[in-house]
Amino acid sequence: MMAFEQIPKKDWYSILGADPSASVSDLKQKYQKLILMYHPDKQSADAPAGSVEECxxxxxxxxxxxxILGNEETKKEYDLQRHEDDLRNMGPVDARIYLEEMSWNEDDHSFSLSCRCGGKYSVSKDEAEEVTLISCDTCSLIIELLHYC
Structure with a gap:
């Protein structure tokens, strides 16, 4: 189990004071600055116990x-989870679709499905193994991606 799954509602980006679009080097700079600021050895010896605990x-x-954010793999998983959480908050799932029901597009190595609005749901081959919710590229409808066991 990954660290961010233990506390799924933590916003690791805001803890670092970073935007989700920040590069890893920007994240590292913010981390280094904050870790020095809050390091236990950097705290004043006469600081109240409560403030030391907070630090x-x-x-x-x-x-x-x-x-989580400094590791490419865990960052990707965390970002996907954040994206799915955002989609869940947008509204209910419109349909549940098996991946095999979607059309395969060899040109861009993705699966797609037409939405009733005329837009489409699309997911890359790699993402199809990891995501469960896909939003339409035109409207606010969401489908849940199912896999056969």
């Missing part, structure tokens, strides 16, 4: 955020 908690959160 330690913040330090731990910053470290967790970097462990």
């Amino acid at each position: 330690i908690q913040k330090f731990i959160e910053i470290d967790q955020a970097w462990k």
Whole structure:
């Protein structure tokens, strides 16, 4: 189980003070700045115990955020989960579709399905293994992607 799955509602980007579109080098700079600021050894010896505890908690959160966002694979999984959470918040699922019901497009190596609005749902071959929700490229409808067991 991945670290971000243990606390799924944490926004690791906001913990680092970063935008989800930030590059890994930008994320690293923000991480390094924050980790030094909140490092337990950098705290004043005469600081109240409560503020020291808060700094330690913040330090731990910053470290967790970097462990997820600083690794290409875990960052990709986290970003996909965020995207799916956003889609879930947009509204109910319009339909449940098996991947095999979608059309394969050899040119761009993706699966697609026409939406009732005239737009289309599309997902790359790689993403098809990881995502469960796909939004229409034109309207706000969402389908759930199912896989045969």
